[in-house]
Amino acid sequence: MSTPKLTDVARLAGVSPATVSRAINQPAIVNAQTLERIQQAIQQIGYETNTAGRNLRLRRSDALLVMISDAPSRFFSQILMGVEAEASEAGYNVLVSNTQDNPERGRRLYASIQQSLADGILTFGGHNQELGDLIRNHPIPIVGVNEHLEDLPVPVTTVNNLDASRAIVRHLLELGHRKIGHVTGTTTLSSGRDRLEGFLSELQQAGLAPTWICNKHYNVESGREAAEEWLHLTDRPTAVFCSCDETAFGFIAALQRKGIRVPADISVVGFDDIPLADHYCPALTTIRQPQRELGVTAVRMLLERIHDVEADIPNQRLSGELIVRESTGPPAN
Amino acid sequence: MSTPKLTDVARLAGVSPATVSRAINQPAIVNAQTLERIQQAIQQIGYETNTAGRNLRLRRSDALLVMISDAPSRFFSQILMGVEAEASEAGYNVLVSNTQDNPERGRRLYASIQQSLADGILTFGGHNQELGDLIRNHPIPIVGVNEHLEDLPVPVTTVNNLDASRAIVRHLLELGHRKIGHVTGTTTLSSGRDRLEGFLSELQQAGLAPTWICNKHYNVESGREAAEEWLHLTDRPTAVFCSCDETAFGFIAALQRKGIRVPADISVVGFDDIPLADHYCPALTTIRQPQRELGVTAVRMLLERIHDVEADIPNQRLSGELIVRESTGPPAN
DNA sequence: CTGAAAGCGCTAACAT
DNA sequence: ATGTTAGCGCTTTCAG
Secondary structure, three states: OOOOOHHHHHHHHOOOHHHHHHHHHOHHHOOHHHHHHHHHHHHHHOOOOOHHHHHHHHOOOOEEEEEOOOOOOOOHHHHHHHHHHHHHHOOOEEEEEOOOOOOOHHHHHHHHHHOOOOOEEEEEOOOOHHHHHHHHHOOOOEEEEOOOOOOOOOOEEEEOHHHHHHHHHHHHHHOOOOOEEEEOOOOOOHHHHHHHHHHHHHHHHOOOOOOEEEOOOOOHHHHHHHHHHHHOOOOOOOEEEEOOHHHHHHHHHHHHHOOOOOOOOOEEEOOEOOHHHHHOOOOOEEEEOOHHHHHHHHHHHHHHHHHOOOOOOOOEEEOOEEEOOOOOOOOOO | OOOOOHHHHHHHHOOOHHHHHHHHHOHHHOOHHHHHHHHHHHHHHOOOOOHHHHHHHHOOOOEEEEEOOOOOOOOHHHHHHHHHHHHHHOOOEEEEEOOOOOOOHHHHHHHHHHOOOOOEEEEEOOOOHHHHHHHHHOOOOEEEEOOOOOOOOOOEEEEOHHHHHHHHHHHHHHOOOOOEEEEOOOOOOHHHHHHHHHHHHHHHHOOOOOOEEEOOOOOHHHHHHHHHHHHOOOOOOOEEEEOOHHHHHHHHHHHHHOOOOOOOOOEEEOOEOOHHHHHOOOOOEEEEOOHHHHHHHHHHHHHHHHHOOOOOOOOEEEOOEEEOOOOOOOOOO
16 A cells, blocks of 8 residues: 555545644644544554645745855855755755755756745855846845855845954954954955955954955965965065965965974964864964854745745844964964 | 646646646557647746655655765865766755764654655664664665664675785885884774774784784874874884874874974874865875765765665775875884 | 546545 | 645646
């Protein structure tokens, strides 16, 4: 005998299918004894609601779609755990898809919703033109994570990159540094721009100009490349804010290879606080991002959006925490 | 007007719904001109197949479920990318779920299949009793990744941990090391046991006994703890094989903090080849795991399994590659 | 090669 | 409080 269905439960419990459905979805409105009988029948027969049947009837999917880019290393999994936990809590499944870089992306996203493959979409990273056009024409439940989606009417959750970067600069200033540099992240992404802006504005507020701005991306290689540049600088900054931990590691490793000591010769700060940050040598001063919370928040916003696509949902800025470790100290002379 | 359905296309094209269905699913058997007309109608009206409707009818889901544990850092995302790519290629969606540590896991897994939420399951890491009982009673399409599922009749794809570990030991022997130690991974996992076994067997073959076995887990902290132990050893190994890169980093960092130089004072090897390995100081000698390929292979096996649950699918052992970098060298004296 | 009809499993009016 | 009825969108026999 194949998988039991609602009808089987109904027959066994001696009630109509509709009552079983009610017992499952609105137990409150069904007679206590009947409910009891139905629940026993469900147990006995091992009944499980068929998702396809329910979805077809309800015209929804109980699923959230997570769009990721091809570079999921940057604490993607941590955020995903938060997403999964919160979605699961709310009775949603999590679909993962990687068409981020596909030009056809916008159309496919929309299709996912339209064909009730997913009830809402979480998108990591930037966007492309197609997506923009699409969202403007057809409001679909969609929320951005980590990065702003330019001028699109899409609510977004991010860490407060501006404040965090300012805190870093303040920390370095307090240590006595006056010549401070920044290895940027990807500045086509809002996080990269915000971190740069925070860096610049706090410096400016202290009446200082940046000693060095090195335009790079969020990865280890960038750190190594930045180190090469730094070594050739005539006026070297005594402290450098790297836009993410990986970049900081690449930067530090390349410098150490040349005999430069951190923090004795140069102070280095990262951003993210990946697990390794605390165990590097030197342990890395950095910003702790609330990764899991980012995921949780994103899902909450998305669920609101699903509930009411037109709802005005404000962007959420979660605060990062400065973690001071060994990689920063007073300037050399 | 709401989302167009098959009927709308049919009406527009002046054919029956059945023909439209055929045009979509078996274009070959429908008249070329009719097909043309239907395709135009689809374009015009912007039709997308409704997944729930199709799934209900076909009693399947077009989805694969990925079960993950709460510790997804260990190159989880990389493998997931491989999974996503291959699944997507085959027309499947990827669901992510995190009930790994939940004792109710087995039941829920089975439910996922039964209620056609997913057509098959990919499970990362070990298993629990419930899952075992379940699989024995109800064969469901399920494939393991990275770790063997004990004595369960579940095909598994892993890197060849034995051979890789042997290659590491051989490399160290060739450098002249005779006192070699191993910081194990989690030995309740098959990968941890296999790496240990490979280590031991290759040493034995060289007529040597292990100088040091330190029982730990796959994380950075383990590396730090192992370093503490190493420092208190009276007979210190001149080379240590850490069961993963993160452990190696934690180990190296803790040693460097005490003024021990790698590889001058001690050689260290990792396992995995995470992006940072090449950019650490010293760059880490390690085993490169074919992460993406692991994901791809797992999906292929799972699809076979879905096609025929009883099919006899052999385990796949992918080979790892020894990458020699700076963290290993000849022994001190 | 195409159409008519039935039904996958479920839920929500509407009726009692 | 429960049953009856209809139908979500699709595919697939079975006829023609």
